[in-house]
Amino acid sequence: MITKPNHVPEHLALLATSALDPFLTEELLRGEEVHGGIDLAKVVEELLEDDARWSVEPIRSLVEDAMYEFREDRTGADAWLAPRLHATLRLTRREAADKRLWNHIGLAVAPDYVAWRHLSEPTAKSPGRRIAAERFRGPADRQCFSRLWWAAELFRNGPDYEPVVAACGNQDLIHTVLRMDLIDHRPTAQALVRLLQNGLVAKGREVAGLSAAINAAGATLIYDVLAPDEPKDPARLRDWIAEARSAPPVGRRSLPDGPDEDPVPEKSVVALTDYFAELFETTPIRGRKIAD
Structure with missing residues (x-):
């Protein structure tokens, strides 16, 4: 297994895909040898702001702890790392949409x-x-770190990352659902987590079938009407980001807190959970018989 590059930058930067591709060698993709880091540093675009968020050390510390803690369960690292990466790298959605980061x-x-x-x-x-x-450089739902950050952003319930842990504990869910436009509707995200937690949906076929049914139903049913959400206050996110400079490192044993935003209205989560459960009962799932 490869080790970290000899030269690891002190600060985050932007790396264009065209500049990245020459470093995706066969040796790297086979997990045999990594670049040294020096040549790569010559082709990045520096982030000009003097911002504590761009420090590399907290991210390196997190991934090293994850590799140690989950050395016998690599997939289990997702649920641990996603909320901590999100709380460490406090980004706006616009910043997180930049693949170069x-x-x-x-x-x-x-x-x-x-x-x-x-x-x-x-x-x-x-x-x-x-x-x-x-x-290394794929779309948001496939790139190693962006998929975790976006899963945490979409499944957190205000400052509460517990739903993120549940969502990222099911690989089928995050692989399937992160591609859905409807997942940006907060009650939809929380309802899906509830279905996981109550055991109604667990296997890959079930997740895929329900996701397809939710998308299809969404073409005719406006979920905002059935399960309205409260508008976000952007000032709370800005305050949370501004606190990055003074924020302590995220806890390893306890979950951090996300932005101090209002949680999803419980009435809306319950309404959609019940609706999705009914939808699931009539959804064709390979290998499952639907009762008459």
Whole structure:
């Protein structure tokens, strides 16, 4: 397994995909050898703001702790790391939409974590172990770190990250649901977590079937009417971001707190949970018989 680069930058930067691609060598994608870091540092775009959020050390510390703590359960690291990454790297959604930032984290800051988490296991058809390139510079729902940050952003309930832990504990859910436009509706996200927690939806086929049904129903049913949400106060997010300079490191044993935003109205979560449960009962799932 590869180790971290000899040169790890002190601050985050922006790394264009065109500049990144030459460093995605076969040796790296096979998890055998990582770049040294010096040459990569020459092609990044520095973030000009003097902002505590751009410090690399807290991110390096998190991923190293995750690799140690979950050395016997790599997928289990997702549910632990997602809320802590989100609370450490306090971004606006506009900042988080810039793929160049995630490119830099994936390749310059923590390529060893990407390899540790996403190096495939050998199979009869593919005996060679390999890391998919999209884990370094892929879309938001596939790149190693952006998928965790966005999962935390979309599934947190105001400042509460507990729903994020539940969501990220189910790989089928985050793989499927992060592609859905409707997941940006907070009651929808919380209702999906409730269905996980009550055991109604658990397996990949069930998650995929329900997700397809929710998308299809959303074409004719406006979820905002059935389950209205309270408008967010952008000042609370700005305050939370501004506190990054003085915020202590996130706890390893207890969950951090997210932005001090109002939680999703409980009445709306209950309404959608009940509606999705009824929808699920009539959703065709391969291998499941629907009662008459």
